[in-house]
Amino acid sequence: MKRRARSHCPISFALDTFGDHWSLLVLRDLIFKGKSRYQEFLASDERISTNILADRLSRLENAGIITRKNDPINKKQILYAPTKKGLDLIPVMLELVRWSIKYDSETATPKKFIRELEKDFDGLADKILSQFKR
Amino acid sequence: MKRRARSHCPISFALDTFGDHWSLLVLRDLIFKGKSRYQEFLASDERISTNILADRLSRLENAGIITRKNDPINKKQILYAPTKKGLDLIPVMLELVRWSIKYDSETATPKKFIRELEKDFDGLADKILSQFKR
DNA sequence: AAGTATAACTTGCATTATGCAAGTTATACA
DNA sequence: TGTATAACTTGCATAATGCAAGTTATACTT
Structure with a gap:
């Protein structure tokens, strides 16, 4: 169930960490769609x-890309959130x-997203990132 | 043997096209390491x-990301090359x-690569791309 | 306090993808 | 004509994924 690191080529390292069919979709939900629950x-x-x-x-948590904690309000729910390491995948x-x-x-x-992306890539990245500050 | 498109979310689309453990490594060899043969x-x-x-x-070829042709010099070899669609993955x-x-x-x-990447991302991308022009 | 609902998982099993070794086909060179 | 090489293909064991059903730990309702 564990993928071995195949080499320390940076592309290979990234793929070994989150290069499957699902990991980035979970991260997309966390970062772009504001989701946080199972x-x-x-x-x-x-x-x-x-x-x-x-x-x-659990893999993403082990890789330090997301965190897992109990919801302080609704105690039977778990909240997932991206770490800095996860947020650093926004440009990717x-x-x-x-x-x-x-x-x-x-x-x-969405059209609006396309426009923002084409006009100011870094600005959009910062804007998305800033939603997780504080 | 075929992955179905799961949705037209752009991240999902990209993953469905080349988001497995090997496709990008082949593309890395083609683009960053100057390889072209099996x-x-x-x-x-x-x-x-x-x-x-x-x-x-064959998947990458079907997806229009690489081309396949006979080597005109060494006729028993096949030459693979990235298309524009493939080269557009350089920033990724x-x-x-x-x-x-x-x-x-x-x-x-390599240290030198890291330095170039940190100093001028777009410049490095252009430089790599330019090796495939003409 | 007991019963019901819900959230977050686990488990079992069939299907699909991957890894490995060996085999095939089509040049090309000696 | 024979041998080598490049680019695959095939067969089979192992691992990953998909699906349905089951489990556990709150929490809410009566």
């Missing part, structure tokens, strides 16, 4: 199954978005 | 197996490199 991740369009979700959440994800906008003629990316 | 890909540190390599090459890969440099204490990224 049930919210489950409800995403791509239909992740419960065992895979649980597995990816925005580049993925930029590429997909260009090559997926049916992209579901 | 045997060269096979020789990489990560030890891809022959069936997976053949599968990924450079962001992966940037992240891995930051979080992999044992990264194998």
Whole structure:
């Protein structure tokens, strides 16, 4: 169940850490969609199954990319959140978005987001990041 | 053997296209390491197996990310090359490199590359791209 | 206090993908 | 004509994923 590090090539390292079909989608939900709960991740369009979700959440936590804690208000819920290490993947994800906008003629990316991305990549990255400050 | 598109979320689209453990490594070899032949890909540190390599090459070709043609000089060899669509993944890969440099204490990224990346990301991207012009 | 609901997982099992070794086909060079 | 090499393909064991059902720990309701 554990992926071995194949080499210390930086691209390989990144892929070994989060380069599967689901990890970045969970992170997308956390960072771009403001989700933070198990049930919210489950409800995403791509239909992740419960065992895979649980597995990816624990891997991402072990990798230091997200944190897990009890909701202080609703004590039976768990809250997940991205760490700095996770938030540092915002530029990676925005580049993925930029590429997909260009090559997926049916992209579901909102017009406004596309405009912001094209006009000021770094500004958009900062703006998204700033939602997690404090 | 085919991954279904799960949604038209741009991140999901990108992952469905090249988001497995090997596709980007092949593209890395093509773009960053100047490789273009089957045997060269096979020789990489990560030890891809022959069936997976053949599968990924044909998927990447089907996706329009690489091309395949006979070597006009050595007629028994095949030459693979990135298309514009493939070269447009340079920024994605450079962001992966940037992240891995930051979080992999044992990264194998050359010092010079790190310096260039930190000093002028877009310039480095252009420089790599320009090697494929003409 | 007992019963019901809900959130966050686990478990079991079928299906699919991957890894490894060996085999095949088509040049090309000796 | 024979041998080497490049680019695959095939068969099979192992590992990862998908799906449905089950479990555990709160919390809310009566």
